Amino acid sequence: MSSINTSPHLNPLSLQRLGLMHAHLGKPVRVPRRRRVSAAEHVRSTQRRTTDELDFSSPNRGSRPAIEIGGLWMRACAVDEGDVFVLKAGDGDRLHVEASGRGETPWSEDPADPSRVYIEPIEDAAFAVARGDGTGVVIVHEKGKGIYAYHFEPDPQAAPEPPARARRPGTEQPLSCPAPQWLSDDDETWLHQLVQTRVARGGLFNFAVAVGVAMRLRVAGPEERAQGLAALLSGRPMPTTHAPHDWYRALDAEQRQRIESAGVSHVNALHDAFGDLRNGLDIDAARWRDRLLAALHVRDDLEGLRSLALAVGEGEMMLRSIARLDREVGRFVCSLPRPVGLVDERLVRVASLDPGAWWASMVRAPA
Amino acid sequence: MRLVDAFCDIQPVGPDAPAAKRDRLQTAARILLQELEDLARREMRSSDFSAADRDTVVQTVAYRLVKAGPRGRREGDPQRDGEVRGWLSIAVRNASRDLIRRRARFAWPTMDRDSRQPADPVERLRAGEPTDDTPLAEQVDRRRAEALLEQSRRTLYALTVPAIVARKNGRSPGAGDRFKETIDELRRAVRDSLSIEDLARQSLEADGMDVDPSKIAARRAALDKRFQRAREACLEAIDADLRGGAIDEDQVRATRLVLQHELYVQQRSDGVVAKARRKPRTDMRGRRTAGVREIKDNSGG
Numbered sequence: 001m002s003s004i005n006t007s008p009h010l011n012p013l014s015l016q017r018l019g020l021m022h023a024h025l026g027k028p029v030r031v032p033r034r035r036r037v038s039a040a041e042h043v044r045s046t047q048r049r050t051t052d053e054l055d056f057s058s059p060n061r062g063s064r065p066a067i068e069i070g071g072l073w074m075r076a077c078a079v080d081e082g083d084v085f086v087l088k089a090g091d092g093d094r095l096h097v098e099a100s101g102r103g104e105t106p107w108s109e110d111p112a113d114p115s116r117v118y119i120e121p122i123e124d125a126a127f128a129v130a131r132g133d134g135t136g137v138v139i140v141h142e143k144g145k146g147i148y149a150y151h152f153e154p155d156p157q158a159a160p161e162p163p164a165r166a167r168r169p170g171t172e173q174p175l176s177c178p179a180p181q182w183l184s185d186d187d188e189t190w191l192h193q194l195v196q197t198r199v200a201r202g203g204l205f206n207f208a209v210a211v212g213v214a215m216r217l218r219v220a221g222p223e224e225r226a227q228g229l230a231a232l233l234s235g236r237p238m239p240t241t242h243a244p245h246d247w248y249r250a251l252d253a254e255q256r257q258r259i260e261s262a263g264v265s266h267v268n269a270l271h272d273a274f275g276d277l278r279n280g281l282d283i284d285a286a287r288w289r290d291r292l293l294a295a296l297h298v299r300d301d302l303e304g305l306r307s308l309a310l311a312v313g314e315g316e317m318m319l320r321s322i323a324r325l326d327r328e329v330g331r332f333v334c335s336l337p338r339p340v341g342l343v344d345e346r347l348v349r350v351a352s353l354d355p356g357a358w359w360a361s362m363v364r365a366p367a
Numbered sequence: 368m369r370l371v372d373a374f375c376d377i378q379p380v381g382p383d384a385p386a387a388k389r390d391r392l393q394t395a396a397r398i399l400l401q402e403l404e405d406l407a408r409r410e411m412r413s414s415d416f417s418a419a420d421r422d423t424v425v426q427t428v429a430y431r432l433v434k435a436g437p438r439g440r441r442e443g444d445p446q447r448d449g450e451v452r453g454w455l456s457i458a459v460r461n462a463s464r465d466l467i468r469r470r471a472r473f474a475w476p477t478m479d480r481d482s483r484q485p486a487d488p489v490e491r492l493r494a495g496e497p498t499d500d501t502p503l504a505e506q507v508d509r510r511r512a513e514a515l516l517e518q519s520r521r522t523l524y525a526l527t528v529p530a531i532v533a534r535k536n537g538r539s540p541g542a543g544d545r546f547k548e549t550i551d552e553l554r555r556a557v558r559d560s561l562s563i564e565d566l567a568r569q570s571l572e573a574d575g576m577d578v579d580p581s582k583i584a585a586r587r588a589a590l591d592k593r594f595q596r597a598r599e600a601c602l603e604a605i606d607a608d609l610r611g612g613a614i615d616e617d618q619v620r621a622t623r624l625v626l627q628h629e630l631y632v633q634q635r636s637d638g639v640v641a642k643a644r645r646k647p648r649t650d651m652r653g654r655r656t657a658g659v660r661e662i663k664d665n666s667g668g
Binding site: 245282304310326355 | 378389393436437441458462465584588598632
């Protein structure tokens, strides 16, 4: 292995941004392109597949073999026209992602599985996905050439520090820091913890999700309700209720666009997560139920963002992608043949407040 | 402004909102509140609810919509005024249940969908029971809702399922026949109130295999997958018919209700039904059966 970088997108500055100044890169491996498949070929390949096989095949989106590099499996996801990949550490090792490129480079983690991440290597973007031992993969989309992957290892001569550090999208502080009063103003412990935990994860996207959750799930007291509705009926501004919308509106366009890009990434990840749930259907298995619940929570995270984007009249791509997710995944959830009986306080609240929320249709309250 | 527009657009008003927007939202709020007041009077007729309770529920539901809005046109959401009324009536019932639960006056059915008993949706409509089917009846009058459900049931089994069978057999010989067997198995299971556990045991016994916990679990998972695929195929066909204009939204909703009541397995055995039949049942060929006794006889037990 040598430290040769053979890509203009892996110049020293790029490597520095990815935290890879003290790492050795392997030779580039071209990520296979998608190829067209007929419906019959797709059916045959699907019938042959087991849940362990990672090749991707779809009658609409073609097929693409998985590749293994540096101990990580990389395969395409069942989404969109773009190239979205899932990377998984076969041994369950936690993965860390560093990204560089134009704007906010979309990637997301799997909330139920720290050894799995999703990336969308748009043109001129680069990702470093690292394992706990400092080895990993750099993925680069070279404009006009394709997507390449490089295995890397830490330079043994360098200081003992993992070359890629975990960083969440939007690491700059959100507008309000510390969290504004209206974001902490709830007297239900579980909701308070949910919101504050999300804020503590850092990043603009997580803050926006926390805002959306508080906005939707907090139950207002009688005085606030009466005052708010009286104000609305008389055409006056509503005290405090508009705070989440004003917060979102006050972000600059680039910040909102980054939130929406991250939202699209999460939708893409959800398509894949639900695909796995469908292929590995096992209603009584604890792990399957945990993964289902985690996926349903992510859908609920997106609902608040959806409302905020609608309020400012933006986020068309995110709104469309959520609508498509609801159509396809909603149908899968409706097709489950018996009660799943997930126990979850958050989704019970959602079901109570929003009868049409398909992602809350399988829950019951904790005892 | 229509009710559905008010439902989709309602949102909080900030200090910087232009006058036109404030006027529009003011109108939306009035429309929603009027509708909610009418629904609360209808849904909360019981003497357990005072006028103040109805006001509380109306304000609760209205404020929730405002605070979380705008809702926009979400996939699967109500598209017409009648459907919005159905949605709002469920929201009012949920809020009234929360009110009572907080007071702990008397036991009230929870929203636990696992405890929902499979009962013919048409029978429940006739009995005037408030159920998840009620939104359908809210949109159309009850007689039409009954007719719709009956028609949807006939269409599902006489047209939709055979079409799926033919399509699947065309792609892969025998696949459609296996799909039909799965649908029949599901119908029988629901009709005879069998749980997935019962079905797994019967299936193992029919294959001459030992009935031990690990095999039951594996067979349960296999049955779940088969049933899920079959239901999904029906749902896809219904959606395709809607897109093609063969059916309308009301028929889609009614057909989904039929699926949910007739092709949906209970979590656990209904011990009462397993011991004694309440009323005679017929098998797929229209013969009266002894139900449980016949199952036991078939299994050699």
